[in-house]
Amino acid sequence: MLRWLIAILVLANLVAFGLASGMLGPLPASGPREPNHLNRQVHPEWLKTRPISAADANDQAIVGKAAPEPAVKASALTQ
Template structure:
């Protein structure tokens, strides 16, 4: 039983390798996914990148820092 499972897994790996090498055509990730996306943008020259203010940054979680304490009121169960 284990030999059959091993054989099926080896064949599946070989098929995946052959598929990624392009036997059945190019992979979907080989080219642009939305080639006309940039052409359909409305007024791309008006896009501006602005730095965050300190009030906006206060709402974001700090990666690696302690989790903020949630303002939840709890009462004893009766």
């Protein structure tokens, strides 16, 4: 019984390897996911990037350091 299970698992692995390596052609997910997405953009040349100012850079987290303190003042709630 265990021999058949091992044989079936080996066969399933060989089939999966063959399909993943492109034995039956390329997979459907290997092509472009949204081929018309770039064609539908409205004025992509209007998109501009700008550097972050010093004030905006203070809010950015730095890997390996503590999180920045928020610029919000807290107070006790009254009931």
